[in-house]
Amino acid sequence: MVNSLLAAVYARVGSAVAQVAPGGVYWGAAPTGTAMPYVVLRPRPSFGFEENTSDTFTEYQNIRCLVQTNGAAVAGTIIALLEIALRDPLPLTVGAVLHCNKSIDDLQLEPERDASGQEVWQGIIDFEFLVQRNPGD
Numbered sequence: 001m002v003n004s005l006l007a008a009v010y011a012r013v014g015s016a017v018a019q020v021a022p023g024g025v026y027w028g029a030a031p032t033g034t035a036m037p038y039v040v041l042r043p044r045p046s047f048g049f050e051e052n053t054s055d056t057f058t059e060y061q062n063i064r065c066l067v068q069t070n071g072a073a074v075a076g077t078i079i080a081l082l083e084i085a086l087r088d089p090l091p092l093t094v095g096a097v098l099h100c101n102k103s104i105d106d107l108q109l110e111p112e113r114d115a116s117g118q119e120v121w122q123g124i125i126d127f128e129f130l131v132q133r134n135p136g137d
Contacts, residue, residue: 004094005061005131006043009086013039013065016085017078021067030068036114037069037078044126058098058132067123070114075107075123086127095133103128 006027014025023030023038030038044062067078083102090097104126114120 002043002061004092005090005097005129006041006063008090008092008097009063009127010041012085012088012090013041013082016081020074020078020081021069023068034068036120037067037074039078039082040066040068042066046128056132056134058130061129061131062103063127063129064104065123065125065127067121067125069121069123070118072107072109072121075121079105079107079123079125082125090129092131095131097129098132099130101128101130102126 010025010027017025017039021037021039023035025039025041026034027041030040042064044064046060046062065082067075067082069075069078083105086100090100102125104124106124108122108124110120110122112120
């Protein structure tokens with residue numbers, strides 16, 4: 001079920017930011033030299049409850065979206081697009097998303113500059129998905 005959620009988030013984020021993040025969307029880390037702006041997705045540990053009944057299994061899954069760009073305004077725009085895109089229900093191939101919360105939203109100026117000497121801004125937005133599946137999925 002986690003793979004189903006990760007695939008749905010990746011697809012939704014990719015279509016939401018395609019026009020404003022030409023560097024693309026990546027899992028874990030972007031390749032060295034990726035053009036900015038781009039988005040990196042990372043699964044995060046969940047400390048929420050898990051409920052296992054004989055009929056369903058419910059748990060929280062967390063995903064962090066990191067935006068790398070040369071301007072604060074662009075990072076803010078991409079964060080806003082991500083928030084809008086992931087607010088709508090996500091279709092999963094296994095299980096269902098019952099609810100999505102935004103848990104962190106931050107914008108930071110990185111201490112290092114890029115290769116051309118420009119500022120690097122990092123936008124961070126975390127999402128917490130309450131997902132449900134049938135036992136065995």
